[in-house]
Amino acid sequence: MKIVVCAKFVPDATADRRFRPEDSTVDRAGVDGLLSELDEYAVETALTVKEAGDAEVTILTVGPEQAADAVKKGLQMGADAGVHVLDDAIHGSDAVATSLILSKALAKLEADLVVFGMGSTDGGMGVVPAMVSERLGLPAVTLGSEVTVEGQTVRIRRDGDTASDTIEGTLPLVLSVSDQANEPRYPSFKGIMAAKKKPVETWSLADLEIAPDQVGGASAWTEVVEVTARPPRSAGTIVTDDNGSGAAELVEFLSTNKFL
Amino acid sequence: MSNVLVLVDHTAGKVRKTTAELLTIARRLGEPVAVFIGDGVSDALPVLGQYGATKVIALTNADLTQYLVAPKAEALQQVAAKVEPAAILISSSTEGKEVAARLAVKLDSGLITDAVDVTAGDGGPVTTQSVFAGNYTVQAKVTHGTPIITVKPNAATPEAAETSPEVEEFDVTVSDAAKTARITESKPREATGRPELTEAAIIVSGGRGTGGDFGPIEAFADSLGAAVGASRAAVDSGWYPHAYQVGQTGKTVSPQLYVAAGISGAIQHRAGMQTSKTIVAVNKDEEAPIFELVDFGVVGDLHKVLPAATEEVTKRKS
Numbered sequence: 001m002k003i004v005v006c007a008k009f010v011p012d013a014t015a016d017r018r019f020r021p022e023d024s025t026v027d028r029a030g031v032d033g034l035l036s037e038l039d040e041y042a043v044e045t046a047l048t049v050k051e052a053g054d055a056e057v058t059i060l061t062v063g064p065e066q067a068a069d070a071v072k073k074g075l076q077m078g079a080d081a082g083v084h085v086l087d088d089a090i091h092g093s094d095a096v097a098t099s100l101i102l103s104k105a106l107a108k109l110e111a112d113l114v115v116f117g118m119g120s121t122d123g124g125m126g127v128v129p130a131m132v133s134e135r136l137g138l139p140a141v142t143l144g145s146e147v148t149v150e151g152q153t154v155r156i157r158r159d160g161d162t163a164s165d166t167i168e169g170t171l172p173l174v175l176s177v178s179d180q181a182n183e184p185r186y187p188s189f190k191g192i193m194a195a196k197k198k199p200v201e202t203w204s205l206a207d208l209e210i211a212p213d214q215v216g217g218a219s220a221w222t223e224v225v226e227v228t229a230r231p232p233r234s235a236g237t238i239v240t241d242d243n244g245s246g247a248a249e250l251v252e253f254l255s256t257n258k259f260l
Numbered sequence: 261m262s263n264v265l266v267l268v269d270h271t272a273g274k275v276r277k278t279t280a281e282l283l284t285i286a287r288r289l290g291e292p293v294a295v296f297i298g299d300g301v302s303d304a305l306p307v308l309g310q311y312g313a314t315k316v317i318a319l320t321n322a323d324l325t326q327y328l329v330a331p332k333a334e335a336l337q338q339v340a341a342k343v344e345p346a347a348i349l350i351s352s353s354t355e356g357k358e359v360a361a362r363l364a365v366k367l368d369s370g371l372i373t374d375a376v377d378v379t380a381g382d383g384g385p386v387t388t389q390s391v392f393a394g395n396y397t398v399q400a401k402v403t404h405g406t407p408i409i410t411v412k413p414n415a416a417t418p419e420a421a422e423t424s425p426e427v428e429e430f431d432v433t434v435s436d437a438a439k440t441a442r443i444t445e446s447k448p449r450e451a452t453g454r455p456e457l458t459e460a461a462i463i464v465s466g467g468r469g470t471g472g473d474f475g476p477i478e479a480f481a482d483s484l485g486a487a488v489g490a491s492r493a494a495v496d497s498g499w500y501p502h503a504y505q506v507g508q509t510g511k512t513v514s515p516q517l518y519v520a521a522g523i524s525g526a527i528q529h530r531a532g533m534q535t536s537k538t539i540v541a542v543n544k545d546e547e548a549p550i551f552e553l554v555d556f557g558v559v560g561d562l563h564k565v566l567p568a569a570t571e572e573v574t575k576r577k578s
Contacts, residue, residue, distance in 0.1 A: 013393070013508070013527055013528075013531075014527055017392045017395070018392075018396075019396065024398075038509065094370070094371075095361070095364075095371065096364055096365065096370070096371065099365065118509065121508060122392070123391075124374075124391075124508075125357070125361075125371075125373045125374070126357055126373075127357055127358070127360065127361035127364075127371065127373060128361075130329065130357075130358040130361035130362050131361045131362070131364065131365050133330075133362075134330075134333070134361070134362040134365040134366065135365055137437055138440075139330075139440035139441040140328070140329075140330075140358075140441055141328075141441050142354075142358065143354060145502070155444075159501070159502055159503055160354065160449075160503070161353070161354075161449075161456070161457075161458075161503060162271070162448060162449055163446045163447055163448045163449055164446075164447045164449065165443050165445065165446045165447075166443065166444045166445035166446070167328065167441060167442070167443050167444070168441070168442060168444055169440055169441040169442070170440065173440075173441070178502075178509070179509045180502050220370075220403070221364075221368075221369065221370030221371075221402060221403055221404035221405060222370040222371070222372055222400055222401065222402050222403060223400060223401055223402075223403045224398055224399070224400045225381075225386060225399040225400055225401060226398070226399040227396055227397070227398050227399075228396065228397045228398075228399075229395065229396055230390075230394060230395050230396060230397055230534075233539075233552075233553055233554075233555075236539075236551075236553075236554040236555040236556055236557060237555070237556050237557070238546075238551055238554070238556075238557040238558075238559060239556075239557070239558055239559070240546070240558075240559040240560065241558055241559060241560025241561070241564065241565055244564075244568055246542070246558040246559075246560040246564075246565045246568075247558075247564075247565045247566075247567075247568030247569040247572060248568075248572065249558070250540065250542070250556065250558050250565065250569050251569050251572040251573055251576070253540070253555075253556045254484075254517075254540075254573070255576065257517075257538060259462065259484065259516070259517050259538075260484075260573060260576055260577060
């Protein structure tokens with residue numbers, strides 16, 4: 001079985017994330033980046049499936065040069081190979097265009113099982129798995145908090161707002177997993193050393209038969225009108241509880257602000 | 261005026277508040293046409309009319325509810341082909357976003373998710389989104405195809421505008437390809453009697469500082485008529501179900517009042533609650549980053565402060 005994990009390189013959420021003033025895209029070069037934390041759960045899911053049977057795990061990423069780090073992290077965790085779609089024309093692509101690039105790459109890789117995390121930690125739309133499923137005409141079982149693969153059947157438990165559902169589909173399919181699905185492993189020293197010898201291919205848009213004007217900022221179907229930094233919240237009142245004074249002052253605050 | 265499609269979010273005809281918000285927003289952009297999928301349209305009709313739906317398109321094909329999102333996207337595509345709407349508005353729920361994603365691909369249209377506001381602009385709707393843990397506000401618009409926008413709960417205050425919409429039954433066909441992922445079992449979550457987390461006006465959340473005891477959190481929430489939330493630390497420790505997690509990997513909330521008790525305020529959590537109108541924190545650690553966000557903070561033990569506050573609130577309310 002060929003498993004492909006779609007992984008995204010994102011700016012570190014604990015760093016000072018910002019936009020590029022010239023085109024209002026996320027600044028991915030000027031800040032530290034890494035494999036989106038939520039994609040680690042997808043890598044772990046793929047590795048677990050692989051260890052239970054016979055499978056090959058490929059990490060697929062679309063992004064600028066530094067995005068190779070996201071592939072590397074996946075390889076260090078235990079994936080077998082990497083593919084990095086790298087092309088200047090990709091810069092500024094929206095979710096619809098990204099899903100096109102991923103779909104073409106997944107078709108070329110002949111993936112049986114495509115695994116996504118629940119969303120990226122930067123854009124955070126969480127729509128790309130559904131778009132890829134739509135483009136490839138494959139079933140999608142999304143946001144699994146528990147995943148089992150038995151033969152050709154993939155079954156997940158999804159903890160929704162009103163119910164806990166069991167959802168299943170038949171391979172080939174698109175799967176996304178939540179951060180409840182597992183505990184992603186840390187790369188071992190052996191894993192880090194082994195990763196250096198694993199094959200990583202770099203593909204251009206031409207390799208995927210995508211015209212440059214189908215993707216990128218200029219042909220995005222959405223446009224940012226304005227980006228505004230949120231003004232810092234003005235400092236509030238802080239009191240220290242002294243034998244019940246804290247509760248009294250808290251209730252007084254709630255009452256003054258008409259929350260009671 | 262042009263039509264604006266609103267996908268109705270409901271359970272067996274009981275319309276959720278988010279739909280009233282969507283209809284209110286739709287009126288800014290054109291004439292709201294509600295698309296109702298499933299059973300119970302007659303129960304939903306009064307509410308849809310109250311918030312200004314000029315027409316209700318009812319889809320009752322059983323395939324639409326037995327399978328996951330793909331058939332719903334196919335149905336909306338067929339409705340859109342007939343109605344030619346100026347925009348399509350969908351709730352920013354898990355299902356809503358997936359329907360919107362598929363629809364965007366089908367209609368070759370731009371998609372904007374998680375809007376916290378939508379206004380009419382010169383070239384179509386202009387959306388406002390809150391990004392990077394609420395540190396930035398982005399205004400955007402769709403430049404290609406039919407604007408498809410998913411809207412977060414509380415993005416608008418529902419305003420009544422009484423109409424008497426007619427119901428139009430609409431036949432859709434669902435392809436076999438859309439019927440490939442299925443729900444084989446569904447266990448409804450036990451009702452808590454509290455407001456829904458993403459729709460609540462007041463939320464009281466607990467974190468690591470609860471030590472696993474959510475009793476004081478729930479009691480204080482109930483005295484205020486609030487929903488209960490939890491930080492990732494509390495959920496990961498198994499103290500509270502994941503469905504109630506507020507933060508980057510849980511729900512993003514924007515209530516009138518957010519009370520964080522025993523929550524340090526890591527970026528993970530901030531991402532989910534930073535846009536709340538008023539923020540209150542109770543924490544033993546005066547250095548906790550959550551205090552940088554608050555309008556009012558109490559440095560103290562939540563196990564003492566919350567029960568005393570609960571008692572006082574209950575007394576004042578009675």
